[in-house]
Amino acid sequence: MQIRRLVRHALLLTMLAATAARAGTLVIESWRVDDKTLWEKVLIPAFEKNHPGIEVKFTPTAPTEYDSSLAARLAGGTAGDLIACRPFDVSLSLYKKGQLEKLDGKPGMQNFTPTSLVAWQTDDGKDTFCMPVASVIHGFLYNKKIFKKLNLQPPQTVDEFFAVLEALKKGGVTPLALGTADQWESSQMVYTNIGPNFWRGEEGRKALIAGKARLTDAPFVEALQFESRMGGYLGKGASAQTYGDSQNLFALGRAGIYPTGSWDISYFGQTPGLELGAFPPPVRKAGDPCFISDHMDIGIGVNRKSKNKDDAYKFLAWVGSQEFADIYTNRVTGFFTLSHHLIAVRDPVAKQMAEWRNSCASTIRFNAQVLNRGQPSMESELWNINAQVLNGRLAPKDAATRLQTGFAKWYKPQQK
Structure with missing residues (x-):
């Protein structure tokens, strides 16, 4: 017992x-x-x-x-x-x-x-x-070796940005490692990357939510116009180029600039011999305040x-x-x-991007809060429309009109 x-x-x-x-x-x-x-x-x-x-x-x-x-x-x-x-x-x-x-x-x-x-x-x-x-920060990565060879400096303004793209093109280098086959990059790595400097970050985003701004207003159209100009500096066959293709193009040193987010730093950090640098989205003109998508x-x-x-x-x-x-x-x-x-922050490129927070105001992807709740889906519309703008198939003003029309169909503050 x-x-x-x-x-x-x-x-x-x-x-x-x-x-x-x-x-x-x-x-x-x-x-x-x-x-x-x-x-x-x-x-x-x-x-x-x-x-x-x-x-x-x-x-x-x-x-x-x-x-x-x-x-x-x-x-x-x-x-x-x-x-x-x-x-x-x-x-x-x-x-x-x-x-x-x-x-x-x-x-x-x-x-x-x-x-x-x-x-x-x-x-x-x-x-x-x-x-x-955690958050991710949007901006541009660039190939330091290519920039040094062509005696280029990271651009700070819109005019400087396109001058650099032109110099890369004349130097026989694909200026932008960017394709539109997957579409999402056109929105998240381009429009909502460069856009905040046009619509002043949170000011423009909150104005859309409040119904006090329209996607056909000048700042939003100007961002699309900037994007349309970028389309002239994509590589051949960009409309069939995937996200992975763009990564490979840049990693192989065959393109000078890669529009992206900070999440890609680790991928390129594994590429032997690739010297990375980063610069924030360009401001409209010298002296303008800067805004970054810190999503x-x-x-x-x-x-x-x-x-x-x-x-x-x-x-x-x-x-x-x-x-x-x-x-x-x-x-x-x-x-x-x-x-x-x-x-x-120990990684030098990540450190560089993190430091943008000290000089630029942070915002988020403008459609992330509230604006994705109706049909047509703002997210899906942005993917498709921005890809067409980059490919030269849709004019910026027409793109803005289509975005605003779809938005106003379901969002009451935009119907006033």
Whole structure:
């Protein structure tokens, strides 16, 4: 009998230990499959070092499948404890369905400015449902060797920009590594990259939301006119050139300038012999204030049905720390912390782009908030229309009219 009691007691302790282990296991959902090794080898061990007893697992889903599969798991009660959040409407929809916790006042949230929270707040700004993690910055990369050979300097104004493109063309180099086959680059790497210097960043974006500006107004048309001029400096067959093709063209040193976002720095950093430089989108004329698209890319929230909320909030507090901000910024090159911690960015090109924040005002892709909610889809329209403008198939004024007409069909403030 004594032996049986001891065996039962040992089994009970084993079961309790196993239950405790399961209770302390956090699962992170994400679309960032490229970050899996970083999470498993660096970030998670850094957290677990000071949080013994909490096990963390990173379980990413392919980016194209993430939104639908996450929605299904959340609805079915099988989603992880911590949720990587897309910016704006996708995550807002999850919050409205009661699937994400409200995070206002939670430890770590105090390390973010009100501006950095916008992508993960309700429209009235009263509820915050994801902690900001990182943003990406738009601009231009250039080949330093080519610039040196042709005695060129990074342009600062619109006139200087086109003078450089012309010099590259005359020098026998494809000026811009840019294609329009995939369309999204035309919008996200060109129009919403160069546009803020025309519509004055947040001023123009908020005016569209308020119905006080139209996409046919001069600043928005001028951005399309700039883009139309860029179309004359694309390589042969640009309409069939994919994003990957453009990357290869630039990596091989066959193009002088690559319109892009900071996320591409790490890709080109692996190319032997390629000397990278970066410059921000050109201003209209010397002395004008500059604006950059500093777009909120990823946040992290807590699943309302998580059974490990105490541990989830401990992890979230760490995500809001300087240690996390430093590791993420310097290991996921081109993704910049949104916290107000002072971080020394080690990659020279990423550092260069991050420093633009000190001299230029930050804004986001102008259609990201509110303006993607109707039909025709503003995002889809921007992809298609900007590709046509670059290809010379659609005049800037006609493009602006089409954008505005589609916008006004569903957005009441634009119908006044």
